[in-house]
Amino acid sequence: MKKITAAFLLIVLILLSCGQSVYSSNTKEKKTARKAARIHAKALTIDSHNDTPMWFTDSTFNFAEDHRGKRPRNRVDIPGMETGGLDAAFFAVFVGQGERSETGNKRAFDDAMRTFAAIDKQLELHSNRIEKATNSKNAFKLEKQGKKALYIGLENGYPIGRDVKNVALFHKLGARYITLCHSRNNDICDSANDTTEHNGVSAFGKVIIAEINRLGVMVDVSHVSDKSFYDAISLSKTPVIASHSCARALCDNPRNLSDDMLRALAKSGGVIQMCILSSYVKTPLPYPQRDSAHAALRVKYRGFKDLSEEEMNEARKEWYAIDDVFPQELAAVSDVVDHIDHIVKIAGIKHVGIGTDFDGGGAVIGCEYAAEMGNITLELVRRGYTARQIKMIWGKNLLRVMRSTEKYAANM
Numbered sequence: 001m002k003k004i005t006a007a008f009l010l011i012v013l014i015l016l017s018c019g020q021s022v023y024s025s026n027t028k029e030k031k032t033a034r035k036a037a038r039i040h041a042k043a044l045t046i047d048s049h050n051d052t053p054m055w056f057t058d059s060t061f062n063f064a065e066d067h068r069g070k071r072p073r074n075r076v077d078i079p080g081m082e083t084g085g086l087d088a089a090f091f092a093v094f095v096g097q098g099e100r101s102e103t104g105n106k107r108a109f110d111d112a113m114r115t116f117a118a119i120d121k122q123l124e125l126h127s128n129r130i131e132k133a134t135n136s137k138n139a140f141k142l143e144k145q146g147k148k149a150l151y152i153g154l155e156n157g158y159p160i161g162r163d164v165k166n167v168a169l170f171h172k173l174g175a176r177y178i179t180l181c182h183s184r185n186n187d188i189c190d191s192a193n194d195t196t197e198h199n200g201v202s203a204f205g206k207v208i209i210a211e212i213n214r215l216g217v218m219v220d221v222s223h224v225s226d227k228s229f230y231d232a233i234s235l236s237k238t239p240v241i242a243s244h245s246c247a248r249a250l251c252d253n254p255r256n257l258s259d260d261m262l263r264a265l266a267k268s269g270g271v272i273q274m275c276i277l278s279s280y281v282k283t284p285l286p287y288p289q290r291d292s293a294h295a296a297l298r299v300k301y302r303g304f305k306d307l308s309e310e311e312m313n314e315a316r317k318e319w320y321a322i323d324d325v326f327p328q329e330l331a332a333v334s335d336v337v338d339h340i341d342h343i344v345k346i347a348g349i350k351h352v353g354i355g356t357d358f359d360g361g362g363a364v365i366g367c368e369y370a371a372e373m374g375n376i377t378l379e380l381v382r383r384g385y386t387a388r389q390i391k392m393i394w395g396k397n398l399l400r401v402m403r404s405t406e407k408y409a410a411n412m
Contacts, residue, residue: 051360056118080370088149105161200227216409239269273355290326
């Protein structure tokens with residue numbers, strides 16, 4: 001009987017010990033979560049890239065509505081920014097690469113102008129909660145006013161066409177960075193996803209970069225080929241940014257930056273804004289059914305070019321229906337921070353930020369909507385990043401580059 005009692009007591013002690021371990025673990029995690037929440041609330045948080053303005057051209061879209069769990073879905077709205085503690089974001093005026101002719105360039109220009117106008121319309125409708133920001137100081141000012149800051153980036157230099165004067169026009173409309181190209185070559189430079197045409201930045205592209213510098217706009221090297229990347233760093237008089245890119249060492253995609261590119265970016269004073277589009281974060285497994293369905297939809301809707309509002313709305317619904325039937329396997333927040341860890345190791349803490357690519361494909365488990373941005377901060381705290389370092393990642397590094405471009409333009 002004594003043996004049984006002794007054994008029972010031993011089991012009880014073990015269980016109590018395990019319970020204390022679980023309690024201790026839960027208590028530690030709660031403390032970590034509270035610490036992360038405090039840091040996130042105090043940091044000026046900036047997302048350097050989303051494609052949400054593609055929704056703005058739908059006249060029925062309400063940017064002040066919470067869209068979580070709704071179909072067709074979008075990932076950024078004012079309630080999401082407020083819930084997620086996102087103070088500012090760069091909203092992309094995106095134009096997909098089309099025919100490089102007088103007609104094609106005119107169409108691209110018109111598409112860009114339509115998106116600029118749609119952004120202004122949303123700002124007008126919700127002026128009590130969000131406002132256009134055009135310089136590095138605006139985000140701080142608007143944060144104090146309890147408003148969100150909407151910056152603009154032109155994704156793809158294609159709408160510039162062959163007229164350098166359009167750079168000044170887009171700057172006047174609010175563009176504060178220009179992504180030199182997209183997934184195909186344009187007249188400015190070679191793309192990371194196309195064949196070699198200019199062997200980097202073209203002669204015309206050199207003129208465009210000089211004009212971008214003159215106006216105090218940031219040069220964005222996401223999407224460009226490796227040679228275009230090095231050319232842009234060499235040509236630009238100010239540090240460049242990669243508004244939504246990842247580390248190639250962790251995910252071997254031509255859209256991502258190699259370690260040598262990360263070192264060159266850091267040496268020039270630039271910053272890479274960590275993208276959370278899963279297929280750039282973690283190499284995706286083959287998914288032929290999903291790929292085939294998306295390819296067929298692109299054919300059906302003419303590459304999503306020259307669509308009416310009704311056609312575009314229907315295309316969105318069908319695209320997300322495919323996502324429901326063939327759901328993408330997403331990377332996780334921990335995978336995102338793996339990239340941040342790597343970039344910090346190679347380039348340094350001063351040269352990394354966050355650029356989600358929400359509404360352009362960006363989403364990972366734990367951060368699928370703007371409302372969940374704090375989960376990135378939580379993972380950073382778990383890994384031992386200090387409040388100072390987290391504030392640098394969330395906005396200070398990008399604003400440093402922005403101030404540099406403004407100072408250069410002011411002294412021209």
